[in-house]
Amino acid sequence: MTKVLIAGFTGAMGQKAVRLVQRTAGYELVAGFAAGLTSTTPADYDLPANVQIFGALDDIQTDADIWIDFTLPSVVYPNVKFAIEHGIHPVVGTTGLTDEQVTELQALAAKQQLGGLIAPNFGMSAVLLMKFAKEAAAYFPDVEIIEMHHDNKADAPSGTALSTAKLIDEVRPKHKQGNPAETESLAGVRGGDYNGIRIHAVRLPGYVAHEQVLFGGPGEALTIRQDSFDRESFMTGVKVAMDNVLDLNELVVGLENVL
Template structure:
């Protein structure tokens, strides 16, 4: 039986992860972590009596094999580091890690000979969008990204949009796009800039997670779009991660590396 700890188990994604683990043969939920909780009684969260409840990293004592993280950008680095240092395979769905932090965590995991996954997005449509966008960028170097999320999302741009830009940047010919004399009459109106790729973040109620990548060329345009209408759609990817993470030998970035 593979034992699982879920960090952020009281949140929207965390709750879906709880139900996924409970419904999956061969897996057992042994612990939950959520900052600021007032009760340590698992019954208050409709969990079995044997599930340990923690409100702080320093309290955790567990024999979990997998650490599933759906917390906050402010907590994800410390959580991932804790998991690795304690020999727990991390499956990180929380965004907000910097490139330097990812590199440091990969070094820690390598020293421990521990595999894990950092996934900017667990949605299969989002993973395929990134794959397709990277392929298209070889032929369409002029590109912009628009990502749209619910108004409670804590970070911008989304991890998926930033990962999309990074993948495009790997293959995109060195290129200056747009008017070199462009000016902004309203500061920031052109969005964020990742190596010349503009990223625009929309935050509105009613949205869940959506992204479109717009490519333009002489006389033609290409738009690649994905929409996640329900957070349940992410659980397919989480299950893929659960089923494969114990076989990984390093901390990898991107669910596509497990497909």
């Protein structure tokens, strides 16, 4: 039986992950962690009595094999560092890690000889969008990204959009797109700039997670879009990560690397 701790178990994604673990044969939910909890009684969260509840990182004592993290960008780095240092394989769905933090965590995982997975998105449609966008960028170097999320999302741009830009940048011929004399009459109206790739973030109620990658060329255009209408759609990818993370011998970035 593979034992699982879920960090951020009280949140929307955390609750989906709780139900996923509970209904999946071969897995056992042994602990839940959410910073600042006033109660550590499992029944208060509709959980069995054998599930340990922790409200502070330093209080965690567990024999969990997998740490699933759906917390906040501000705390994901110390969370994942704690998991690796304590021999727990991290499956990270929280965005907000910087490139430097990812590098540090990968070095720590290598030192611990521990595998893990950081996934900017667990949705299959989003993973495929990133794959297709990278392929298209070799032929359409002029590109912009629009990502749309619910209005409670803490970080911008989304981890998926930033990962998409990074993948595109690997194959996109370096050049200055658009009007070289362009000016902004309203600061920031052209969006964020990742090596010349513009990223635009939309935050509105009613949305869940959506992304468009727009390519333009002489006389033609290509749009690749994915839509996640329900957080339940992400659980397919979380299940894939759970099934594969114990076999990894390094901290991998991107669900596509275990498909």
